[in-house]
Amino acid sequence: MTEYRGWIHQRQKELMQRWYARLDESARTGWPPAICLMISGNCVELLEAFGIVPIYPEVNALQLAIRHQSLGPILAAEELGYATDNCAYVKADIGAYLMGLTPSGGRLPRPALVLCNFVGCNTYIKWFEHVAAFLDAPLYVLDVPFLRGEEPSPADIAYVVAQLKELVHRIEALTGLRFDLDRFRDAVRCSQRVEDLWSRIKHLARREPSPFDAYFDAITLMGPLYVYRATPEGVEFFERALAELEAKAARGEGVYECERFRVVVEGPPPYPYFRAFRDMFARWRATAVASTYSTVGGIWEFGFRHDPDRPFETVALHMLAHNLTNRNYLQRYDQIRRYVEDWRADGVIIHFVKSCRLFSAGQGDMREYLTRALGVPTLYIESDLEDPRYFAEAQIRNRVDAFFEALERHKRAGQRRIAV
Amino acid sequence: MRCAAGVDVGSTQTKAVILAEERPSASPRIVARAVVDTGANVARAAECAFQAACREAGLDPHEIGMIVGTGYGRYRIAFGHAQVTEISCHARGAHFIFPETRTVIDIGGQDAKVIRVGPEGDVRDFVMNDKCAAGTGRFLANAAEVLGLSLEEIGPLSLRATDPVKLTTVCTVFVESDILSYLAQGRRPEDILRGVHLAIARRTISLARRIPIEPAVTFTGGVARNIGMVRALEEILGLPIHVSPESHFMGALGAALFALERMEHRSAGDPALRGRG
Numbered sequence: 001m002t003e004y005r006g007w008i009h010q011r012q013k014e015l016m017q018r019w020y021a022r023l024d025e026s027a028r029t030g031w032p033p034a035i036c037l038m039i040s041g042n043c044v045e046l047l048e049a050f051g052i053v054p055i056y057p058e059v060n061a062l063q064l065a066i067r068h069q070s071l072g073p074i075l076a077a078e079e080l081g082y083a084t085d086n087c088a089y090v091k092a093d094i095g096a097y098l099m100g101l102t103p104s105g106g107r108l109p110r111p112a113l114v115l116c117n118f119v120g121c122n123t124y125i126k127w128f129e130h131v132a133a134f135l136d137a138p139l140y141v142l143d144v145p146f147l148r149g150e151e152p153s154p155a156d157i158a159y160v161v162a163q164l165k166e167l168v169h170r171i172e173a174l175t176g177l178r179f180d181l182d183r184f185r186d187a188v189r190c191s192q193r194v195e196d197l198w199s200r201i202k203h204l205a206r207r208e209p210s211p212f213d214a215y216f217d218a219i220t221l222m223g224p225l226y227v228y229r230a231t232p233e234g235v236e237f238f239e240r241a242l243a244e245l246e247a248k249a250a251r252g253e254g255v256y257e258c259e260r261f262r263v264v265v266e267g268p269p270p271y272p273y274f275r276a277f278r279d280m281f282a283r284w285r286a287t288a289v290a291s292t293y294s295t296v297g298g299i300w301e302f303g304f305r306h307d308p309d310r311p312f313e314t315v316a317l318h319m320l321a322h323n324l325t326n327r328n329y330l331q332r333y334d335q336i337r338r339y340v341e342d343w344r345a346d347g348v349i350i351h352f353v354k355s356c357r358l359f360s361a362g363q364g365d366m367r368e369y370l371t372r373a374l375g376v377p378t379l380y381i382e383s384d385l386e387d388p389r390y391f392a393e394a395q396i397r398n399r400v401d402a403f404f405e406a407l408e409r410h411k412r413a414g415q416r417r418i419a420v
Numbered sequence: 421m422r423c424a425a426g427v428d429v430g431s432t433q434t435k436a437v438i439l440a441e442e443r444p445s446a447s448p449r450i451v452a453r454a455v456v457d458t459g460a461n462v463a464r465a466a467e468c469a470f471q472a473a474c475r476e477a478g479l480d481p482h483e484i485g486m487i488v489g490t491g492y493g494r495y496r497i498a499f500g501h502a503q504v505t506e507i508s509c510h511a512r513g514a515h516f517i518f519p520e521t522r523t524v525i526d527i528g529g530q531d532a533k534v535i536r537v538g539p540e541g542d543v544r545d546f547v548m549n550d551k552c553a554a555g556t557g558r559f560l561a562n563a564a565e566v567l568g569l570s571l572e573e574i575g576p577l578s579l580r581a582t583d584p585v586k587l588t589t590v591c592t593v594f595v596e597s598d599i600l601s602y603l604a605q606g607r608r609p610e611d612i613l614r615g616v617h618l619a620i621a622r623r624t625i626s627l628a629r630r631i632p633i634e635p636a637v638t639f640t641g642g643v644a645r646n647i648g649m650v651r652a653l654e655e656i657l658g659l660p661i662h663v664s665p666e667s668h669f670m671g672a673l674g675a676a677l678f679a680l681e682r683m684e685h686r687s688a689g690d691p692a693l694r695g696r697g
Contacts, residue, residue, distance in 0.1 A: 371631075372632075398505055402546060405507075405508045406546075413540075
């Protein structure tokens with residue numbers, strides 16, 4: 001396995017450590033203020049305009065899982081009464097709070113505000129209500145309507161913009177900071193640049209071989225994308241990451257010495273078994289050339305960008321229409337179809353997350369659509385993104401191996417699609 | 421003559437099959453088969469099954485040109501040359517015995533899977549039970565135990581049912597209390613057993629319907645030896661089902677066929693086989 005381990009990984013680690021150090025500083029000194037928010041299509045640009053540091057409970061939860069520390073907090077939350085089939089992110093986060101556990105070992109500050117920026121999942125609303133109650137912090141719930149058509153209506157955009165402006169006043173009142181429109185435009189300009197760079201990285205995966213894995217390597221890049229998107233550090237990181245991956249592509253280097261399969265992955269990874277899961281693909285030299293999970297924060301590879309000339313409006317547009325979870329299922333089908341066709345994939349892997357109904361409900365139908373309507377070989381596997389108890393390694397490996405065995409025979413027979 | 425072996429290390433039993441090919445284009449024939457309980461030592465079970473098959477064939481293990489392992493314990497077979505999943509192997513084995521096979525239903529000790537097969541025996545699609553032994557061989561074994569019967573008895577006995585019970589569960593653990601409550605109501609064991617078989621058949625067929633069921637359907641795996649299960653599946657499916665006396669060995673047979681194919685590719689210098697196996 002020739003897994004990429006270069007500057008990107010090193011710098012990502014440093015940036016994430018620096019973020020946790022800022023949170024620790026905030027906890028110790030009360031400065032800078034911190035606000036809790038969610039990844040999915042968020043308005044971190046607004047926080048940057050105030051110099052407020054974001055706290056991402058989802059990132060904390062996944063960091064615990066990838067370090068094999070999620071089961072303890074999950075059990076602690078279950079002891080408190082959270083059901084076994086509750087979202088495991090919620091349980092790990094709440095349990096970690098109860099146990100005083102943080103991924104970095106440092107402290108997490110009491111947020112000036114708990115900002116629920118995604119209402120598509122009612123569990124998430126409850127999660128943030130609980131966080132606000134446990135931390136005795138104020139809660140603000142942004143009501144972002146689901147995308148019902150191809151584009152959000154002007155009324156939807158105006159509705160979200162009005163809430164963002166109300167949020168600005170709320171933050172001013174809570175922190176005593178003054179909102180600076182120029183600083184907001186600067187943050188939006190940074191996001192625009194990062195989105196452009198990130199999108200170009202994603203398009204590099206259209207090369208054969210792909211110089212990076214758009215699922216496993218993309219997850220490494222997603223930390224800086226979410227925490228530093230609206231900052232000059234984010235711009236610097238993605239500029240260099242793109243240069244490094246472009247150089248790799250120019251040398252004709254793929255993720256593996258000889259790329260054998262190209263797949264699209266739908267669903268988050270099983271973080272407690274991240275390496276074991278990656279190894280299942282590596283054994284077959286299968287590169288993920290695209291993934292839907294890497295678009296939870298935002299879908300930028302099809303052209304959408306924040307715009308400093310229309311900062312409020314484009315932040316609202318991003319929240320309404322240009323992130324995976326606020327869109328409907330048929331749009332997700334189409335996103336996967338485009339990946340399969342434009343990124344020239346051999347098949348699709350769907351990872352069903354037991355404790356996340358929002359992301360996973362309907363994936364059975366999705367599999368049917370892909371295999372029956374498009375003739376795309378599709379593998380469906382089940383475990384969890386956070387709870388290690390749902391991962392049966394032998395069974396998952398068996399399915400993955402069988403899938404690639406079948407794909408191999410297809411490729412040898414010169415077929416790209418299965419006969420339906 | 422070229423010989424190849426397939427060893428299928430299943431959760432309950434380990435099976436081995438040796439195939440011989442008189443000349444390159446001739447159809448291979450099964451020259452030996454062996455089965456042992458898997459037990460706790462997977463590597464040893466594989467070795468025992470392979471050695472027993474060699475003895476039956478009257479062959480020295482060195483005369484076997486290629487050995488392919490399959491089943492959950494496939495990576496523990498130290499003497500094997502390559503590993504292939506039992507999904508590919510059952511498809512291949514079923515196609516070898518019944519070339520018209522387009523759907524394979526395989527029910528083993530802890531697994532139930534349905535495989536859509538192409539005209540060449542290639543896997544087109546598959547679905548499996550999730551991480552739970554509901555509706556598998558283990559479920560039947562538990563039901564037999566509660567009724568004080570052997571696994572061999574329950575299939576034929578179930579066919580004598582006149583008024584099958586409706587089981588409320590296919591959970592391997594809860595089936596016990598379900599059966600006890602029917603016994604307490606004075607229901608006959610044959611009616612209870614028919615209910616047990618129909619419950620598994622319904623679950624398996626609903627799994628199968630996730631991929632289009634295309635005839636001919638071949639039933640493989642250890643549970644295919646149970647006539648009650650064959651009839652229950654046929655009733656729910658509304659189609660006749662192929663069952664071979666080799667059904668229990670289908671995974672090992674498929675593995676042996678892959679072993680022969682690899683011998684051929686190896687002698688032809690197929691680059692696709694480099695770097696694996």
